[in-house]
Amino acid sequence: MSASILKIDEKDLHKSLDTAANIIKNGGTVVFPTETVYGLGANAYDPEACLKIFKAKNRPADNPLIVTVSNFDMVNEVAYIDADLLKIMKKVWPGPLTLLLKKKDSIPSIVASGMDTVCVRFPDNQIALSLIEKSGVPIAAPSANLSTKPSIVDSNDAIEDLKDRVDAIIDAGRVRYGVESTILDATKKPYELLRPGAFSVEDLNKLFGKISINEAAKGYKESKVALTPGMKYRHYAPSKRLFLIENEEQFKKFISSERSKPFTALCSEENAKYAKYEKIILGSDIYEVAHNLFYAFRELDKGNNKFGVIQSFPENSIGFGVMNRVRKASYLIIKENGDLNGIIDANIQ
């Protein structure tokens, strides 16, 4: 199978969207852009079509899918949402905030991994919205990356990884934000932040009053933290070992030292001057860093160095989502001052 690559220049846009919508209607899979990252979608009402998403991504069956919609009637078709919450969502949607809600029977069990909840998202991207609208059904769409790999933010990368795994790919270049949507559990009070992302926690607090924050939101749980080991599995990870040095002074010292030779430094514009060897500049503000992060992980994999080392960023606005991804992608998190070189040496064998 080789995916149709669908162009979106002025001449091809409508034809491409019609082709993609027909594929969705006929039970196929389409990779499409959203404002956050690329999604890998299928008809959310069709369990066989949704099974293809899990297969294409190698996604474990116990990791449920987000359902994307293009209007408020569709929200009501897939989930129970109370009137007060709906009023707020009408101010926020379309936008990069996903809500966890009680699911309706229209959504097959495979989408929700057997649970009675569903994640609903109304993306702020005209191509995504037109595709859903033309398909006439909600589209189940997790991020388009292969399971455990960095999310896809550029259509060339989608083509490279997925051309033999899906029916079509919409070739729409780079996405706007570069990290996934924020996920808020609206089935409990206070609402709980499950995953930080492109919609800021500061804005959530303004909208909903104080929300609670799930302990996994910082992203520590799935990585190995130096001095507090306990690795389960990684997420969003480049193939090469990525080391996160959380203390900025320690990071700057390391990348300016001789020992950093086998490492590519992933750093801010401001810290680039400290890098003695290879570096990838992520940007000069946190939105730029978010935009470039997953792209940089792929560049790291393509480069010559064996390892990557990354700094931490302030965890306000989109920075909370950035640091969640960075921690989950890291092979090793170095949190505290201590024998940095010893810790690194023990982990580059």
Ligand code: AMP
């Ligand atoms: P992805 O779109 O690949 O970034 O992944 C979707 C995210 O939504 C994953 O972190 C899922 O665990 C989460 N998710 C989707 N549906 C549910 C659900 N019903 N309950 C809890 N988490 C969910």
Ligand code: MG
């Ligand atoms: Mg994902």
